[in-house]
Amino acid sequence: MHTLEPTGFDLARFDAAALARLSAGEPAAVLSHRAAAFELFSALPVPAARDEEWRHSPGKLFPCAAFALAAPLRASGAPPTADWHEDFDAVIDVTDETFSLHNRAGSLDILPLAEALAALPAGVPQHRRKFAALGQAFWTAGFFIRARAGAPVRLLVNWRFAAGGKLHMPRLVVAVEPDAHLTLVERFQGLERGTTSISKDWKADAALAVIGAHEFHVGAGATLERVALHEWHAATICIAEDAAVVAERGRADWVTAVFGGRAVKLTAGCDVAGAGAAAHLSGLYFADGTQHVDQRTLQRHSSPDTTSHLLYKGAVRDQSHSIYQGLIQAARGAVRVDAYQMNRNLVLNEGARADSLPALEIDADDLKCSHGSATGNLDPEQIFYLRARGIPEAAARHLLIAAYFEEVIGKVSHAGVQERLRAAVAQKMETLS
Amino acid sequence: MSADVEFELRDLRVKNGAKQILQGVDLTLRRGETHALMGPNGSGKSTLANVIMGHPDYEVTGGDILFHGQSLLGLAPEERAKLGVFLAFQYPVAVPGVSVARFLKAAVEAVRGKSSGGAGGFLKGVREQMKFLEITEAFLDRGLNEGFSGGEKKRLEILQMLLLKPALGVLDETDSGLDIDALRIVAAGVNRLRGPDLTLLVITHYERLLKLIEPDHLHVLMNGRIAFSGGPDAVKQLELHGYDWIRDQVGAEVV
Numbered sequence: 001m002h003t004l005e006p007t008g009f010d011l012a013r014f015d016a017a018a019l020a021r022l023s024a025g026e027p028a029a030v031l032s033h034r035a036a037a038f039e040l041f042s043a044l045p046v047p048a049a050r051d052e053e054w055r056h057s058p059g060k061l062f063p064c065a066a067f068a069l070a071a072p073l074r075a076s077g078a079p080p081t082a083d084w085h086e087d088f089d090a091v092i093d094v095t096d097e098t099f100s101l102h103n104r105a106g107s108l109d110i111l112p113l114a115e116a117l118a119a120l121p122a123g124v125p126q127h128r129r130k131f132a133a134l135g136q137a138f139w140t141a142g143f144f145i146r147a148r149a150g151a152p153v154r155l156l157v158n159w160r161f162a163a164g165g166k167l168h169m170p171r172l173v174v175a176v177e178p179d180a181h182l183t184l185v186e187r188f189q190g191l192e193r194g195t196t197s198i199s200k201d202w203k204a205d206a207a208l209a210v211i212g213a214h215e216f217h218v219g220a221g222a223t224l225e226r227v228a229l230h231e232w233h234a235a236t237i238c239i240a241e242d243a244a245v246v247a248e249r250g251r252a253d254w255v256t257a258v259f260g261g262r263a264v265k266l267t268a269g270c271d272v273a274g275a276g277a278a279a280h281l282s283g284l285y286f287a288d289g290t291q292h293v294d295q296r297t298l299q300r301h302s303s304p305d306t307t308s309h310l311l312y313k314g315a316v317r318d319q320s321h322s323i324y325q326g327l328i329q330a331a332r333g334a335v336r337v338d339a340y341q342m343n344r345n346l347v348l349n350e351g352a353r354a355d356s357l358p359a360l361e362i363d364a365d366d367l368k369c370s371h372g373s374a375t376g377n378l379d380p381e382q383i384f385y386l387r388a389r390g391i392p393e394a395a396a397r398h399l400l401i402a403a404y405f406e407e408v409i410g411k412v413s414h415a416g417v418q419e420r421l422r423a424a425v426a427q428k429m430e431t432l433s
Numbered sequence: 434m435s436a437d438v439e440f441e442l443r444d445l446r447v448k449n450g451a452k453q454i455l456q457g458v459d460l461t462l463r464r465g466e467t468h469a470l471m472g473p474n475g476s477g478k479s480t481l482a483n484v485i486m487g488h489p490d491y492e493v494t495g496g497d498i499l500f501h502g503q504s505l506l507g508l509a510p511e512e513r514a515k516l517g518v519f520l521a522f523q524y525p526v527a528v529p530g531v532s533v534a535r536f537l538k539a540a541v542e543a544v545r546g547k548s549s550g551g552a553g554g555f556l557k558g559v560r561e562q563m564k565f566l567e568i569t570e571a572f573l574d575r576g577l578n579e580g581f582s583g584g585e586k587k588r589l590e591i592l593q594m595l596l597l598k599p600a601l602g603v604l605d606e607t608d609s610g611l612d613i614d615a616l617r618i619v620a621a622g623v624n625r626l627r628g629p630d631l632t633l634l635v636i637t638h639y640e641r642l643l644k645l646i647e648p649d650h651l652h653v654l655m656n657g658r659i660a661f662s663g664g665p666d667a668v669k670q671l672e673l674h675g676y677d678w679i680r681d682q683v684g685a686e687v688v
């Protein structure tokens with residue numbers, strides 16, 4: 001069980017002096033940008049165990065203060081990593097404190113964030129959250145990405161951090177300009193593979209901490225397909241607060257997959273902000289050992305005639321714990337809204353736990369809005385049917401678990417990523433009988 | 434035990450939860466024979482079928498199930514399937530996300546081993562049987578029984594039987610939900626396999642199926658016991674008089 005003392009987050013070390021050290025030598029525009037975010041960060045309350053959202057994820061699970069802040073990225077001339085890069089028009093490789101950029105796309109601009117700040121769009125309003133603000137102030141690994149109208153472009157970002165006891169703060173600001181089409185695959189990995197069984201002595205094996213704050217601006221008639229693949233090793237803690245805003249007729253398709261990490265807390269917020277905008281948010285997570293996977297989604301409808309569909313499917317085994325919290329918000333006047341939210345959880349053994357907490361905040365009345373959640377083990381009648389056809393019990397379970405995730409895997413367009421997702425699911429089942 | 438006995442139930446008693454459903458069932462099927470099993474709703478026919486296949490919810494409280502003289506009781510469902518026992522389900526369950534093609538391949542490989550013809554040879558065999566059962570190839574890519582009509586599910590059950598080539602087939606109301614043409618096609622499918630290598634137990638409510646798959650013997654299950662065993666012609670009396678005919682014959686103590 002994970003019921004730990006509800007101690008708060010220790011964020012005292014993120015002070016003005018730390019910010020000054022981090023940003024020493026940066027241009028004035030960058031400094032003022034960081035300073036504005038730091039002001040917001042300082043004004044926002046520290047998440048506490050009494051907040052409904054953080055009740056299951058107390059600060060003790062995320063001992064950020066135990067890590068030294070990583071140095072800002074330096075460019076390296078490294079060639080792109082092997083996996084998939086030939087399928088992509090551009091690749092950003094971040095390897096610990098260095099990065100390399102490979103961009104063959106004519107309609108895609110990629111800049112280190114410090115060089116791009118003058119061109120940045122105004123921030124996303126619902127990004128006013130404690131860790132998002134922290135990430136905006138203290139980012140160590142930042143990029144600005146702009147996709148211009150033209151042929152669809154594909155960008156792969158490999159975030160790979162060493163298990164050296166440091167805190168890395170990745171940040172993407174992505175602008176998909178009107179009528180542009182961007183596919184973005186982000187793969188998060190630790191450079192060292194851990195085991196899946198994690199000791200209860202959290203501090204002793206803490207090897208890597210990550211706090212991320214990405215923001216996405218999807219222009220009119222533009223499309224963003226984004227896949228985030230969390231393959232952290234077992235000694236990683238990760239908090240990421242991402243937000244997107246989608247203009248009229250724009251479309252955002254998100255798939256978030258979580259397999260790795262010791263404690264992970266992800267927030268994905270999407271505002272379908274212009275008439276005709278649509279968002280499709282999908283999630284896939286599989287926790288084992290004593291993993292803790294907490295995810296929160298926000299589907300915000302600030303305009304009429306907007307759509308958001310969400311499907312998050314997870315599985316927990318061993319002593320792991322998953323939490324899903326979903327919120328649909330429809331602003332006053334947001335009529336003819338179509339919002340859907342579904343969370344399903346497979347609890348594969350006693351001792352594993354999945355909490356599902358959907359919520360609605362609706363200020364309008366002319367809308368179609370539904371949400372639901374279902375949590376349980378595999379269907380014994382399905383298992384019996386497969387066994388009656390000669391398929392051994394363990395193989396039948398594996399087949400059914402793989403089938404369960406297929407619905408989400410099918411939403412990814414890249415075949416290589418699909419295969420990786422299937423392999424990751426299979427790996428999680430290896431010792432499952 | 435006589436040498437050609439393929440399958441035998443001896444005083445089989447079965448419980449599901451607190452309810453004693455089968456109260457001592459005796460049946461003997463010789464190699465290559467077809468036996469029909471009828472009986473009112475709730476009399477325990479599907480229970481019998483599921484217990485033969487090894488459904489974990491049913492508890493055998495007495496008696497035995499013998500296949501080639503060997504007890505099946507300690508065996509898992511998958512082991513029974515590998516020995517050649519096949520159940521065509523009354524209500525086949527849907528398994529979304531597992532395609533029919535993938536499932537058929539997994540089942541055939543599990544029961545019969547990897548085919549020497551490779552994936553191409555396997556698919557060729559599947560297509561041939563599908564054609565015979567008039568199942569369009571589009572079904573191969575669909576989720577197993579997902580959104581299938583009642584009749585489509587039953588055809589798929591028989592397709593599986595044709596591919597798995599069992600030694601003992603138990604058909605639980607395979608005729609229910611089939612239209613007139615489909616009934617004929619499915620019965621022809623079953624008859625394709627009939628011969629000395631297939632022993633059949635056909636559970637049904639209606640004579641029409643037994644006209645197409647002609648049994649050698651007929652049994653009636655009532656209140657968890659075999660209340661009547663006889664020749665196939667008895668089905669005519671049943672159609673005419675209903676189960677009261679049995680009740681009159683065997684007396685009130687069974688019912």
Ligand SMILES: Nc1ncnc2c1ncn2[C@@H]1O[C@H](COP(=O)(O)OP(=O)(O)OP(=O)(O)O)[C@@H](O)[C@H]1O
Nearest residue numbers: 449450452454472473474475476477478479480481
């Ligand atoms: N889990 C259970 N708990 C209690 N009773 C059960 C359970 N499962 C089955 N039964 C009962 O056992 C009896 C036999 O059911 P079974 O499905 O074997 O009948 P059947 O002969 O196949 O009927 P039908 O002709 O309608 O298919 C029924 O009365 C049924 O309600």
Ligand SMILES: [Mg+2]
Nearest residue numbers: 478479480523
């Ligand atoms: Mg029945």
